[in-house]
Amino acid sequence: MDELNLVDYEISKHLAAKDLPFNALIAAAVRKADTDNLMRLESVFPKLVDDLKRRYNAPGGMLPEDGIQDAEATFERIREVVHSYMRS
Numbered sequence: 001m002d003e004l005n006l007v008d009y010e011i012s013k014h015l016a017a018k019d020l021p022f023n024a025l026i027a028a029a030v031r032k033a034d035t036d037n038l039m040r041l042e043s044v045f046p047k048l049v050d051d052l053k054r055r056y057n058a059p060g061g062m063l064p065e066d067g068i069q070d071a072e073a074t075f076e077r078i079r080e081v082v083h084s085y086m087r088s
Helices: 006-017 022-032 035-044 046-057 071-087
Strands: none
Touching: 022 035, 022 046, 035 046
């Protein structure tokens, strides 16, 4: 579906008001995309789609280049940040 209906438009306004990070929105779109839309997103955001695929297949979404030493503390901080975005 290429059209933006009124419901989707209103939802997009609410998402934009939350001031969510752009890459998070694109990653969410990739997760929800059908085959045709995934191909479109992948052609425009190849690195982001590749990173999402790599994180999806990595334990806890952590990649070696993240350099995480203390996974528990890192995930606790990430949960705090995520919750702060979702509360707004």
